[in-house]
Amino acid sequence: MLYRVENVHVAFARREVLRGATFQHNPGEKLVLLGRNGCGKTTLLRVITGEQEPDSGVVERVRGLEVARVEQRLLADPATPVLEFCMGAFGPLLAVEAEITSLQSQPGEAAAARLQQLHDQLEQLDGYRATTRAQTALQGLGIGPSMHSRTLGSLSGGERTRVALARALLSEAPLLLLDEPTNHLDLVGVEYLAAELQQRSRALLLVTHDRDLIDRVGGEILELHGGRIEGYPAGYVRYRREREARREQQRKAYELQRAEIERQEEFIRRNMAGQNTKQAQSRQKLLDRIERLEPPEADLAAVRMRWPTLGRSGDRVMDVEGLSVGWNQPLLHGVSFGLRRGERLAVVGRNGAGKTTLLHTLAGRLPALAGQLRLGAGVVPGWYDQEQVEVPAGMTVLQILLESRPDWTPADARTWAGRFGFSGEAADADTGTLSGGERARLSLARLLAFGPNLMILDEPTNHLDMVTCEVLEQALAGFPGAVVLVSHDRRLVEKVATGVLLLDGNRAVPLQRVEDAFQRLGLPSAPTRAPEEGSRGPRRSAVEEERRKLRRDAARAREQADARAAELHAAEARLAEIEALLCEREVYSDLQRAQALAAEAETLRSGLDDVFESWSELEEDAEALERALAALTATRPGEISG
Numbered sequence: 218m219l220y221r222v223e224n225v226h227v228a229f230a231r232r233e234v235l236r237g238a239t240f241q242h243n244p245g246e247k248l249v250l251l252g253r254n255g256c257g258k259t260t261l262l263r264v265i266t267g268e269q270e271p272d273s274g275v276v277e278r279v280r281g282l283e284v285a286r287v288e289q290r291l292l293a294d295p296a297t298p299v300l301e302f303c304m305g306a307f308g309p310l311l312a313v314e315a316e317i318t319s320l321q322s323q324p325g326e327a328a329a330a331r332l333q334q335l336h337d338q339l340e341q342l343d344g345y346r347a348t349t350r351a352q353t354a355l356q357g358l359g360i361g362p363s364m365h366s367r368t369l370g371s372l373s374g375g376e377r378t379r380v381a382l383a384r385a386l387l388s389e390a391p392l393l394l395l396d397e398p399t400n401h402l403d404l405v406g407v408e409y410l411a412a413e414l415q416q417r418s419r420a421l422l423l424v425t426h427d428r429d430l431i432d433r434v435g436g437e438i439l440e441l442h443g444g445r446i447e448g449y450p451a452g453y454v455r456y457r458r459e460r461e462a463r464r465e466q467q468r469k470a471y472e473l474q475r476a477e478i479e480r481q482e483e484f485i486r487r488n489m490a491g492q493n494t495k496q497a498q499s500r501q502k503l504l505d506r507i508e509r510l511e512p513p514e515a516d517l518a519a520v521r522m523r524w525p526t527l528g529r530s531g532d533r534v535m536d537v538e539g540l541s542v543g544w545n546q547p548l549l550h551g552v553s554f555g556l557r558r559g560e561r562l563a564v565v566g567r568n569g570a571g572k573t574t575l576l577h578t579l580a581g582r583l584p585a586l587a588g589q590l591r592l593g594a595g596v597v598p599g600w601y602d603q604e605q606v607e608v609p610a611g612m613t614v615l616q617i618l619l620e621s622r623p624d625w626t627p628a629d630a631r632t633w634a635g636r637f638g639f640s641g642e643a644a645d646a647d648t649g650t651l652s653g654g655e656r657a658r659l660s661l662a663r664l665l666a667f668g669p670n671l672m673i674l675d676e677p678t679n680h681l682d683m684v685t686c687e688v689l690e691q692a693l694a695g696f697p698g699a700v701v702l703v704s705h706d707r708r709l710v711e712k713v714a715t716g717v718l719l720l721d722g723n724r725a726v727p728l729q730r731v732e733d734a735f736q737r738l739g740l741p742s743a744p745t746r747a748p749e750e751g752s753r754g755p756r757r758s759a760v761e762e763e764r765r766k767l768r769r770d771a772a773r774a775r776e777q778a779d780a781r782a783a784e785l786h787a788a789e790a791r792l793a794e795i796e797a798l799l800c801e802r803e804v805y806s807d808l809q810r811a812q813a814l815a816a817e818a819e820t821l822r823s824g825l826d827d828v829f830e831s832w833s834e835l836e837e838d839a840e841a842l843e844r845a846l847a848a849l850t851a852t853r854p855g856e857i858s859g
Contacts (some may be wrong), residue, residue, distance in 0.1 A: 253654075256444075599664045
């Protein structure tokens with residue numbers, strides 16, 4: 218045993234976060250901790266490390282338990298060089314090297330013998346490769362060689378986090394605790410992290426929203442739900458399947474027991490004072506001894522990410538030509554691409570390649586250094602910042618939403634907040650008390666309240682829980698506007714992106730296929746995944762998937778266009794009917810009826826233009842999709858026409 222948590226309770230104000238949490242972590246065991254945003258995962262980690270004392274319960278640790286983790290605030294001297302800080306992970310090795318240095322100048326056989334012993338220890342500790350290992354870890358997490366001599370104080374927040382993660386991965390501590398380690402990584406960094414955790418032999422407790430990482434690590438899953446811990450076998454899909462089966466079983470058991478208790482109580486009530494008094498008393502004693510099942514803890518409602526009514530943009534949403542971007546000097550040159558309504562562009566590249574800088578420029582937050590950026594007619598851009606600067610502390614959830622939408626009433630804002638998991642008192646919570654995931658949800662709620670038809674998203678899944686990530690993935694795939702996004706979540710990029718902009722060597726290369734971008738980044742092929750809930754049959758090829766999606770989208774667009782055409786024909790027919798009626802003597806001689814018909818005709822005429830324009834746009838969209846489907850159907854399997 219490394220540590221044991223038994224019947225632990227922790228409450229903040231009136232909210233009980235942990236209520237009976239119990240589990241044990243053994244040497245070499247890999248565990249994945251899952252749970253909804255705000256359920257207490259970070260609190261549980263703090264209890265394990267001793268940073269948070271439980272209100273009640275037992276936390277038992279082996280004597281002198283050493284824990285490696287990513288420090289939120291680095292305690293090292295800001296003047297410490299990056300590589301030197303990472304080398305600090307090799308504590309025993311550094312002690313051996315220090316003693317070797319002190320003995321090298323000492324004469325005598327005793328000093329020589331001791332030096333030989335120390336060199337043997339150094340070899341056993343793999344000390345001759347320590348510097349190379351530290352450099353490899355840093356580079357794998359996006360901290361290149363040019364940064365290894367820089368001081369910690371000169372790094373950005375994300376860079377410091379990656380350096381701290383590298384040191385934690387290098388540590389020889391028997392226990393590694395990681396809380397959402399992918400949040401500041403790029404796709405290549407996530408792949409390096411997954412490989413390191415996969416081959417790790419020491420114990421690990423991992424909190425993550427990355428579904429692929431869960432499967433790669435392969436450890437037992439612990440779910441924190443309702444303040445308690447429940448264990449599941451490894452594998453995300455298997456966990457979801459078994460979780461649903463257990464919930465259903467618990468619900469049925471509770472309902473059956475409740476029904477039987479009610480039946481027995483009714484018998485006791487009717488017979489306690491009658492001829493069957495003894496039988497009623499006997500049944501009462503039995504009821505008193507029954508251990509009452511608790512009703513299954515209700516799941517938090519999933520975020521309902523429904524798009525508000527969007528103002529329709531033109532077909533051309535964004536045109537970028539020869540753009541140079543950067544803060545003080547150009548970071549990217551000659552960026553050129555076009556974005557149409559309905560397209561979703563993923564920007565991928567290594568950390569430091571300029572992804573966030575480019576998004577800041579596209580969102581109008583940073584002036585371009587050269588080139589042209591044009592937004593199409595009717596485009597309303599919306600910006601999601603991974604740093605969540607739009608959610609300052611000292612305001613409530615409702616105040617944030619009302620500040621964004623001053624035309625809303627408090628009731629409107631409360632309804633909208635509820636869609637994003639802030640119901641009841643949660644809508645009045647101070648933003649300073651929110652977890653990282655709750656702040657991320659509020660940022661999304663604020664963004665979507667504007668009703669943008671162009672969304673520019675910088676790491677939208679950071680801090681979100683698994684359920685909300687899945688909801689966001691589905692919502693983005695069905696977004697009727699255009700999207701530009703940066704994400705380290707490989708599955709999200711694969712599921713959502715219709716095109717890719719690869720940042721490589723100060724240049725931006727447009728690509729049609731996500732797989733091509735991943736290959737150029739040096740990522741392995743997409744891992745084979747277990748079928749998701751509700752999926753059937755083998756995975757379709759990329760061409761088959763695109764053809765299937767186009768067929769579905771074309772059918773939907775044609776249906777909408779035909780429905781609007783029918784509406785147009787009905788309005789025109791009714792207008793013709795009214796005009797004919799107004800020419801009849803019995804109608805125009807009836808002043809009241811004639812005035813009513815004339816008013817109806819005027820209403821129809823004023824609306825016909827809007828209906829016709831709407832039908833024209835829908836017809837144009839349907840025809841474009843039908844042409845694209847015809848072109849794709851004409852290509853041979855495995856090919857995508859350019």
